[in-house]
Amino acid sequence: MKLRKLTSPSTLLTVAFVISVFLLFFIASISFKQISTLNRTQEAITYSLNIRVDLERLFSELKDVESANRAFVLTGDERYLEPYRYSHVSINKSLLAIGNKVGGNKQRQKEFDVLYKLINKRFETLRDNKIQARKYKADDPEFLASLWRGKMVMDQIRVQINRIISHETGILERQEADHRNEITFTPFTSSFLVIFSIAIFVLTFLTLKSNLKRTGSLNQKLRLTNKTFENAERIGQIGHWQYDLDRQELTLSDNRYRLLGCETGEFEPTIAEFLRFVHNQDRKRVEECFLKSRNLTPFAVNYRVVRKDKKIRYFSTTSQLIETKDGRQIIIGIDRDVTTQHRSTAKLEQRNNELRVSNSELSSFNHIVSHDLQEPMRKIQMFISRIDNDDLEKVSDTSRNYLSRIQSSANRAQKLIDDLLVYTRMNRNDKKAEPTDLNELLDNAKIDMAQAIEERHALIIADKLPTVKVTPYQIQQLFVNLISNSIKYAKENARPEINITYSVIDASQVQEINKPGGKKFHRIVFSDNGIGFEPEYEKRIFVLFNRLHDKEKYSGTGIGLAICKKMAESHGGYIFAKGDPGNGATFTVYLPQ
Amino acid sequence: MKPIKTRILLADDDEDDRLFFADALESLKAETEITTVHDGEKLMEFLEDENNELPHILFLDLNMPCKNGFECLDAIRLSERLKHMTVAIYSTSAEERDIETAFVKGANVYIRKPSDFDSLKKALTDVLNVNWQFHTGGLNRDTFLFSI
């Protein structure tokens, strides 16, 4: 996370920028420093050279004076003293110039003071010579001594000037050496820094370029997405809007205008305009919802809209407040035109209601009829059973026969009513599916059927059954009916045998189910050794009140298997029958896993 | 040991059923004494009148005018004086739901009105027998549940 943040393009660019700026400053300051050093060295050199030139000139002027003096001494001719007079002034000038240049340097000042004194001394001897000997006197020892002294002072001056010059040369050389050092150091550093900078610039450039490329492709994708979105909105009858809470700005998508029957941008996108299209009776509600959505509660509202062409459409709006990264609060909303769904749902609801009413009417009708029919039917049976044998002896055979027929009819009616009651009970809405051990339900079914099982010595062999989420009494009734069916249609002279096998099977393996694979079913097979039935009746056998057999011989009502089918189907399962006349029947129940 | 007649009270609004019941009871060997009432309110009046001796067994139809069998049963089980009485529901309904509700409300016996006379006699014999056993055999009254 942290690493990725560091290598992200914008951070990389910032780092490169800072480094570049730093490097440029660094290079600039180094160059500045070098140039200013160079300047100073240059100045020092010029200065030393100037001093040297001045000293040379001073010395040559001194030589002029000297030679003029010598000529005067030799000749005694005053004309030779001419340059002496001038030089006096120019020497003074030179001295003053040098003195100015020397300025603050103490070492130089000292050397110069020595030179100054020596020059003064020389002029003293010259004046002396001029005054004392207007003419060369070879034999005058004092004159000769004065000459010698002059020469000595002149020598000293020369030496002193040479010293100063050599001193300056020394300084110059030292500065030159320093300068050279610096000059050799600078190119190396500079070129290194330049290369480094170039490297950074290249890197930055490459990054920028790849970013630009990516941005370009992202932009393209975004354009495509936008276009898709726009089309999707148009096709799906959807519009969306954004409301910036801080700027109080509403933005509507193009299709939002179209949903209202307007051209894009036809009206000013404001809340007031937005609400103007909402149906009068819904406006207040929508406005309240909109206000509510400002406190971070997402809202969903269904309302009517009156379009520009005055048509009423049903809208459904879902919206939510979101906060952007820069802290702006924006409500975004999706509006859907749900008119079609609304109308079909309304129709469906109405039909459902009608169905519910007619179903419950049917159910209570069924219940009441069966219940109230039971009473008189039971009484008929009861009264017939009250006629005892002695009384029967007294009536005619025909009457006795009628009575017995009345009794059996009443019994059948009773049985029908009982079965019908079970059938309506199975339709009742108090179904509660819970994980149930089917073994327990089978045991209970056997207990319910205990009398019939014992009478016919029926043998029931069952696999271990699973635990399935079912409505217990319904599945128990299904088991009861299947067992009862097998015993009822057993062969007269054979012991009824019912084999119950269990397996799990994929839907794709059962042709009759006609469902794609992947869904698993519990398959419970009841097979018996009874009289069976013709294969052509495999479907009819489950139809209510449908009987395959003579009702004198077999006491069925045609309801039991219809109940089985209903129970299997109300659990999302199936039941199928296979008959083999004379060899038995097989009932296969599929319950979803 | 003087034989005590088993006092039986039948609450049923159907005249034919009262007739069958009385006939069947009479044809039994057991010594019984029967009183009948026609609806739930008369039943409660009879039971609440302290001058009347309480029956040993009350046979109660569920579907009665004024006050139905369940309401009577609730009232009986709430009354200190009546709550230990043996109550046998005597109804046409064979619905599991009715049977279970009756037992949960405190009925001891549930008889589905039979459709022939012999079954009725057998049912009554069974009830008398099982009631006698519960009373003389020291059996737990809380588990006195019996469905015919």
Added chain:
Amino acid sequence: MKLYVKYDINLACKVILQEKLEDFGIEYELKELGEVEIRGTLQPDLQKQLEAALERYGIRIVSNHKNTLIEKTKDIIIEMIYEKEKLPNTNISTYLADRLNHSYGYISNLFSEVTYSSIENFIIIQKIERAKQLIIEGELTLTEISYQLNYSSVAHLSNQFKKTTGLTPTAFQRIIKKRAGAR
């Protein structure tokens, strides 16, 4: 709240019997299983008073030998079903004959004659009663209960339960639970 108590009827009756006999100043000796031997004879008056005093507790004087035998038979059966961890596998008829020193045929006939129900029926009723009690206590599964009461299978127990009470054990259990919830 509901308490399930277990009491020794025999002991309770014995104590009451002893107290009453002593109240009347009767000399007696207790034999096993509801047999009391009185020294000498009881005046009819005194016997009536004693009968009246004991009737309050549901104790009846059954002077008659036949009645004694039947009461003893019942006691033995109840003792077998309630006291034992598990019913013995031996034939109950032989067991009864041994304990009572009479042929089973005699006992059985006598029982049917006096109680209008057979010994077998009585045993079934008592076993089912015991099964009800065990179901309510809820500590044993139906399989364990059927084993303890010597049924060959749960189905056998369930069948007999249904035949006797008209209800399946599960329905019975559900009703008892709902009743407890309703109160």
